Amino acid sequence: MQAEIVTIGDEILIGQIVDTNSAWLGKTLNAEGIDIHRIHSIRDIPSEIHRALQAVDEQTQLVILTGGLGPTRDDKTKQALADFFGVSMELHPDVEQHIEALFAKFNRQVNRLNRSQAMLPANCIPLFNEKGTAPGMLFEWGERLLISLPGVPYEMKHLLLEKAFPEIRARQTLNMEICHRTLLTQGVPESILAEQLSEYEDHLPDALKLAYLPSPGRVRLRLTGRGPKGTNITSSVERYFDDLRQSLKSISYGEGDAEMEEIVGGLLRDKRRTVGVAESCTGGYISHLITRVPGSSDYFQGSVLSYSNDLKIKILNVNPEDILSFGAVSEPVVRQMAIEAANLLKTDYALATSGIAGPSGGSSEKPVGLVWIGLHSPKGTKAFQFQFNGDRERIIRKSSLMALDILRRALVDDAGKA
Amino acid sequence: MQAEIVTIGDEILIGQIVDTNSAWLGKTLNAEGIDIHRIHSIRDIPSEIHRALQAVDEQTQLVILTGGLGPTRDDKTKQALADFFGVSMELHPDVEQHIEALFAKFNRQVNRLNRSQAMLPANCIPLFNEKGTAPGMLFEWGERLLISLPGVPYEMKHLLLEKAFPEIRARQTLNMEICHRTLLTQGVPESILAEQLSEYEDHLPDALKLAYLPSPGRVRLRLTGRGPKGTNITSSVERYFDDLRQSLKSISYGEGDAEMEEIVGGLLRDKRRTVGVAESCTGGYISHLITRVPGSSDYFQGSVLSYSNDLKIKILNVNPEDILSFGAVSEPVVRQMAIEAANLLKTDYALATSGIAGPSGGSSEKPVGLVWIGLHSPKGTKAFQFQFNGDRERIIRKSSLMALDILRRALVDDAGKA
16 A cells, blocks of 8 residues: 655744654555555645645555644645535534543543534544544545544544544455564774675665664664565575574674663563663753653662763762862773772662763863763773764763763673572 | 755654654744645555655645655655756765765765765755755756755754755745744633633734634644734734733743743843752653753752652651551651651752553542642742642653742742842
8 A cells, every 4th residue: 555644834834843643644544555655745835735635646545644633723724625525614523522521531621722613624523532622533535534633643643543443444445565673783984885785786686675873883784675465475585584684793783773771771670680881961851761761660770970070079989089180081990980980889780981072071191972881880990982073962962972981882792680 | 935844764654763853843943934834644655655656735835855865775855856856966076975984984984875965856955965965956946945854853953953944045025924923821721721722812803813723732823924024913913912921920931932841941030040940740750851951050959769658768857657647648747748858969950750651550549640749949848739639650740840830930039139
């Protein structure tokens, strides 16, 4: 099934918000075997909505519109759809009742604007929204399905998964097989990876495609196969993905959409180990990554963020003379931070960072991007030096990912707690 | 000047990456008086690239393509553009030299793939890339400018700002005036805000438009005016924006694109105050927000992340009996955390959080989303209770923004250090 997305709202075009909805829709529909062919981001002007719908590809069977369904008057989608289909707007009493019930639950008064959300194009099938007041709408558009969802991500996701998917599944006749597998690699730039994989790519069958997705500190390699059903695309992808995994064993940290912090969290849980962090230049970002993962309190005790030298000395017991002799960004300091973090937080492992995230604070001897990472583990203490490039945000992100990867490697070699 | 963006790459359509480039382009072009009319996200297939170019609006004078310029073979843009313009690919020796010089600087070997990046459509004007090996390209397309940039955000931004803008500015004949002003509000839902502003909206002139941009914990209100040059759109926007600012005084925390942490950082610097944090449920996110801001070490000393009760007792001196009697998520505990954080970190202000971020850990008495926030200030210690809704990520984000806003309000009333 081929789909297109139409994203409505000036806020995307003027860059006030980033279009995360489309990424989520792409991922979610793809997993259902639905191929997003194109995304149109347009202004919330009725004529532009009409034009985008007219531009939809002949082969497209599913169109998803997001945005422009709020209670406020900058939201034009409902009226534009009524005009497009040549129908009037009508009060849908079941939607009105639903909104009233929702408000009663939260002890809130229904106001005039909330109530107006029950006015919908006469030909739509309403999709009841349990997370907000704007209903979704489903239209039969010739052979196509057209689904209009609110732009608030939370509500959009709920309506697609719970209300629209059953309708889509009931109608779709899948004839294509799509298979993606993704290998996650860390620390090697895209062009070096590509040179290394040149021969591998030469031997890929036509139906398979390798894509390089670089982001700060990592490259994700996505192998995709597409073909008519029954052509065994999936097993072909699996076979070639195995080869890829083997040849990049030393630099890959995982597969699929897993984040580094989820992989590390899984290892800590499996091996019944705990971790603490002493952060300086990463400013809490390593701790934030670890605690983003639900259930992280099972293996994470806490951290000390010793941004100032005083705190490094006072809380983390760093020798003041070492700070004087070697500077805060140095091997002896980051080692002491890691050891004392494990000690203070009573954890099996501890990570420590000290570096210069910039934009100021660098020198010719210790330039912006110089970062020391320390790891204390049951096997002892190690420290590693890196020179990262990029702006403050990238240096913080690269340092944090690298620290978590150092922990991951140590955990892989750890037999676990008896 | 009207522009369109064409974003090339399957990774956006299958949702493997979020299209942050378009948001940045929208914001940056808009500030130059260039209006983004539409964004097309398409697959990296030459026929789709051609089709997107054919669909460009007649009024559009500037087209920006991003993506598909990497050294690897999944990158098809260069050849597709050569075919579109009916020209051959040619070696551009100046680009080759530029790539060699770039590699010499980083002490790296130029490989075959890097060298192939100097092969470009014969009719293009290369834009030399100082941040990577893929050059940008500029084409004269009848009355239009077509600019092709790599998809890596870092390189794309550099090429647009440093290399493409001078060319665009030299050619554009601006005839439209666009003006945006944005008011940042916190803690009041969109529909209540809209009801409150109903009369205000009734009196807005036709050329002005108010948009509501909700995200976890806040609503940004954008007032936009558009009109032919010389119609004084800007002063009209300013006048109506003043009214808006006055009527929402009690709930607004700033204006424009500033983030809460930048506003708070500015206040701390102006008033020569320092801040420390004791985080539990927010897991380092408050500290990360504070330290994202360059120069934050001037006012931020550090934090303690006491995720476990043990650490709350050991490092933050919380009375174990209070944890037993009231629980870790309680007023007495968060007050003690704030006081001791200020004490330990030697800061004027300290924030503390303790709550249940979920998805597990909630009870009927203390449900998921219950968060206590403590503030210690030169005027004393206060604690506030909140019930946030949403998933783990939203609860962490809402709690952190709320904590920073509590600090902001206290700082606004602070006369500063003598």
